[in-house]
Amino acid sequence: MALQPVFVMAGAFVFFKERTSTLAKAGMGIAMIGSILVGWGDIGLSDRHMIGDILSILGTIAISIHILTGQRLLLRLPSYLYSLLVFLAAAIVFAIYNLAMGITMVNYPLREWGIFALLTVVPTVFGHLLFNWLLQYTGATTISMSILGEPIGASLLAFLLLNERMTVFQIIGGLIVIFGLYLFLRKNKEKTIIEEIEKGSTRTG
Numbered sequence: 001m002a003l004q005p006v007f008v009m010a011g012a013f014v015f016f017k018e019r020t021s022t023l024a025k026a027g028m029g030i031a032m033i034g035s036i037l038v039g040w041g042d043i044g045l046s047d048r049h050m051i052g053d054i055l056s057i058l059g060t061i062a063i064s065i066h067i068l069t070g071q072r073l074l075l076r077l078p079s080y081l082y083s084l085l086v087f088l089a090a091a092i093v094f095a096i097y098n099l100a101m102g103i104t105m106v107n108y109p110l111r112e113w114g115i116f117a118l119l120t121v122v123p124t125v126f127g128h129l130l131f132n133w134l135l136q137y138t139g140a141t142t143i144s145m146s147i148l149g150e151p152i153g154a155s156l157l158a159f160l161l162l163n164e165r166m167t168v169f170q171i172i173g174g175l176i177v178i179f180g181l182y183l184f185l186r187k188n189k190e191k192t193i194i195e196e197i198e199k200g201s202t203r204t205g
Contacts, residue, residue, distance in 0.1 A: 003057070005032070007064035008144040015068060018139050024184045031148045031180025037173025064144070070132055071140045079133045086132070087124070145184050148177055 005028050012018035020028075066086075073082055098105055108116075131143050152174045158164040 003032075004060045004064055004147060005141060005144040007061060008067055009141045011064060011068045012071070012139060012141050016071065016139075018141065020141060027180045027183030027185075028145060029180070030183060031145065031177045034173040034176030034178075034180055035148050035151060037169045037176065067131075067135070067140045067143060071135050074132070074135050079136055083129050083132045086128070142185070145181060149181060152177055 009018075009020055009025075009028070013020075070082060070086075077085075095105070097103075134143060155164075155166055155170055155174065159166055
């Protein structure tokens with residue numbers, strides 16, 4: 001999943017001519033190294049690990065295409081309508097999958113329905129819905145970079161709520177991710193401001 005900013009940056013350059021400064025790329029690389037350290041304990045060479053890695057790469061490619069497509073469509077659609085269409089499409093696909101695989105959609109304990117409700121509100125409203133809205137104001141590469149902070153938040157929540165201990169690798173990796181994100185966002189913001197000034201000067205001239 002740490003490769004997502006790379007995929008999105010390449011796609012943004014090809015389709016939108018969106019350029020990323022060298023220092024911002026350095027920040028991206030630093031954040032990716034930190035992400036690898038955070039997930040170091042899960043790295044393995046078994047067949048099950050390889051299947052998981054392949055699925056993760058495919059998922060990363062899918063979400064990269066989704067973000068790039070969203071950036072293009074949001075030029076024509078309001079964010080709430082785009083999000084509604086995306087969520088509706090996802091619901092239809094999951095419903096068809098569940099029906100085809102014979103998976104029930106109703107017979108769950110009350111606790112499970114509570115978990116479903118939390119999944120609906122937290123990652124959907126405060127995750128995808130927020131990202132879709134932000135795509136109107138910033139580039140897809142910046143959105144993808146911010147996603148690298150998710151493992152840090154997940155590790156902290158696991159520590160606070162589930163009493164899971166953080167390893168030295170996770171702590172160091174988290175600090176590296178934060179530094180990389182800071183460097184990327186700062187340099188990318190500076191580049192954006194300079195571009196806006198240049199555009200204003202061109203229009204004035």
